[in-house]
Amino acid sequence: MSWLAVALGGAAGSLLRYAIGLGFPFAGHRFPWSTFAINVAGSFLIGLAWVLIVEKAAGWPEARLWVMTGFLGGFTTFSSFSLEALLLWQNGHASLALGYLLGSLLAGMMAIVLAVWLARQLWL
Template sequence: MFTALLQVALGGALGASARYLTGIAITRAVGHGFPVAIMVTNVLGSFLMGVLVVVLAKKGGTAYAPLLMTGLLGGFTTFSAFSLDALTLFERGQVTAAAGYVLGSVVFSLIAIVLGVWIARMVLA
């Protein structure tokens, strides 16, 4: 149990750091306003989760799930930040942008996890 907790803590620190750096890079590339950085992070994290769930299961690596899935990707994806960004857009009166952000984040994250599973299964078949 303690080993898994350490894995989650280490993965979470790495994931949160990766999220921070990704957010800075995307914001510098596209600017402020619409929360593209959080949306991209959640979609990418969902894709990677799809890949990992297949790879770890097929390769007998489930012992690494606390580090990689709960820790790394849990720290990397940002649904609490997503919720705040959606609320902020809504409260600014940007109702259409808020709705697009929520719908786009959910739909693209679901598509990304399906693609991640599909690609990982094809590669490992």
């Protein structure tokens, strides 16, 4: 049942992300406004979900899997990243939270630069 909750939630989140991307104003602009808005909205929604599902309704694990792992995971992985950083910060690990934030951004950029370079070397 857990796998089904994640799969259905992920499908719904992915479809919503795609639909928003298609209809978002300023889509041709240099700055990726739709992705930015989706990531910020996903961060907001996972914050609400954390409180409402995990802190307030701790007895319903399928809701967490459907909403947080599935739906918001399909909608944006940035929401999970933001929540994890917040939890580190709130649990008294400010330097670890900052390291996680900066390290993730830098590592992500290095990974994509490496991937693009490798792909261009191997397949062009």
